[in-house]
Amino acid sequence: MRDTGLLQVALGLGSPWQVTACDFDAKAQQLDIRLDFPAGSRFTCPHCGATACPVHDTDTTTWRHLNFFQHQAYLHARVPRIRCDACGVRKIDVPWARRDSGFTLLFEAYLMAMLGAMPVAQVADMVGEHDTRLWRIIHHYVDAARERMDASDVTRVAIDETAAKRGHNYITLFVDIDEARVLFATEGKDAATVASFAKDLAAHQGDADNIKEVCIDMSPAFIKGTADHLPEAEITFDRFHVMKIINQAVDQVRRAEQREQAVLKGTRYLWLRNPNTLSARQAALLDSLPSQTLKTARAYQIKLAFQELYQQKTPKKAAAFLKRWYFWATHSRLPPIIEAARTIRQHQSGVLRWFHSHIANGLIEGINSLVQAAKAKARGYRSLRNLKAIVYLVAGKLELQLPA
Ligand SMILES: [Zn+2]
Numbered sequence: 001m002r003d004t005g006l007l008q009v010a011l012g013l014g015s016p017w018q019v020t021a022c023d024f025d026a027k028a029q030q031l032d033i034r035l036d037f038p039a040g041s042r043f044t045c046p047h048c049g050a051t052a053c054p055v056h057d058t059d060t061t062t063w064r065h066l067n068f069f070q071h072q073a074y075l076h077a078r079v080p081r082i083r084c085d086a087c088g089v090r091k092i093d094v095p096w097a098r099r100d101s102g103f104t105l106l107f108e109a110y111l112m113a114m115l116g117a118m119p120v121a122q123v124a125d126m127v128g129e130h131d132t133r134l135w136r137i138i139h140h141y142v143d144a145a146r147e148r149m150d151a152s153d154v155t156r157v158a159i160d161e162t163a164a165k166r167g168h169n170y171i172t173l174f175v176d177i178d179e180a181r182v183l184f185a186t187e188g189k190d191a192a193t194v195a196s197f198a199k200d201l202a203a204h205q206g207d208a209d210n211i212k213e214v215c216i217d218m219s220p221a222f223i224k225g226t227a228d229h230l231p232e233a234e235i236t237f238d239r240f241h242v243m244k245i246i247n248q249a250v251d252q253v254r255r256a257e258q259r260e261q262a263v264l265k266g267t268r269y270l271w272l273r274n275p276n277t278l279s280a281r282q283a284a285l286l287d288s289l290p291s292q293t294l295k296t297a298r299a300y301q302i303k304l305a306f307q308e309l310y311q312q313k314t315p316k317k318a319a320a321f322l323k324r325w326y327f328w329a330t331h332s333r334l335p336p337i338i339e340a341a342r343t344i345r346q347h348q349s350g351v352l353r354w355f356h357s358h359i360a361n362g363l364i365e366g367i368n369s370l371v372q373a374a375k376a377k378a379r380g381y382r383s384l385r386n387l388k389a390i391v392y393l394v395a396g397k398l399e400l401q402l403p404a
Pocket of ligand 1 (some may be wrong): 045047048085
């Protein structure tokens with residue numbers, strides 16, 4: 001190709017850089033663009049900013065660039081080391097790539113755009129690069145963006161754990177409820193995760209004392225972590241976790257009763273759902289059961305009644321409702337239900353806090369689905385560090401500052 005001027009413009013190269021050659025290898029389906037600078041060119045010191053430093057020597061380097069149609073494209077250039085009066089011999093920064101990256105900035109921007117939308121392994125396949133190279137880029141941009149992150153306005157936080165790999169490893173997520181963004185992700189699900197969060201908050205202009213509301217499940221670890229490290233926070237127990245405790249109790253009642261009552265076979269999901277979400281067939285099945293005599297049906301009624309708690313109009317009415325429900329549940333003669341009721345009673349203040357805070361983890365818009373999407377994108381992620389980076393990338397609302 002002779003018209004290297006076109007490439008010069010397309011690459012946005014400024015003086016003294018010039019496109020000196022461009023070779024297309026049809027067999028290898030590869031485009032190689034060679035850049036150089038005229039003899040006697042002077043460069044700015046990357047360390048102190050001194051201008052017009054002479055070239056000491058050069059080191060030929062290659063960067064992968066955006067594809068030329070379907071063909072891979074590479075830039076090659078002699079990168080000068082300059083001699084600065086103040087700093088000595090230094091390698092300069094080229095305008096088209098980050099220091100020590102094997103990709104141009106534009107190629108990285110293209111990769112990051114894809115990585116926000118597709119699994120890492122799939123992007124790696126598409127561009128024909130090893131995924132470890134892509135992970136390095138993700139970490140660079142995510143780390144840099146997290147360094148700029150501002151948490152000074154954060155006052156309400158949801159804390160939730162998610163299983164990383166087949167339930168063995170966990171990461172705990174700290175979500176800014178008002179901005180619906182993941183602020184912090186860390187390994188484990190113990191009280192120490194909250195200490196790490198408080199520290200991370202302080203590193204981003206936030207303050208643990210600013211956190212006034214926290215939404216968690218009833219795990220003793222999160223309760224203790226909040227009390228120790230977020231001392232100003234009121235706890236709301238996530239209503240979906242509270243319901244889960246009751247659903248588990250209903251299921252225990254069913255399992256025990258099923259041994260004697262064959263009619264309960266295949267009914268597990270009936271009792272875990274609400275009547276209005278049943279299919280016509282399931283509703284008919286439910287109607288056909290001898291609900292007057294089944295313990296499971298009684299447990300189910302107590303569960304449905306508990307859901308009405310959240311329909312109460314005032315905190316006072318809610319407290320009175322919970323008291324009546326507790327009396328009913330603890331007189332049900334159904335041990336799993338009695339135990340669930342006692343658990344809820346013990347955590348009463350955090351259950352009722354909902355009537356002031358109206359926060360629930362499941363209600364934070366899109367976060368759960370984003371985290372699930374992140375886990376899918378990170379499939380084969382090799383390390384929890386990689387998983388955390390993807391969570392930040394898709395759910396952190398970070399400003400990545402990619403080249404346009
Ligand atoms: Zn210098």
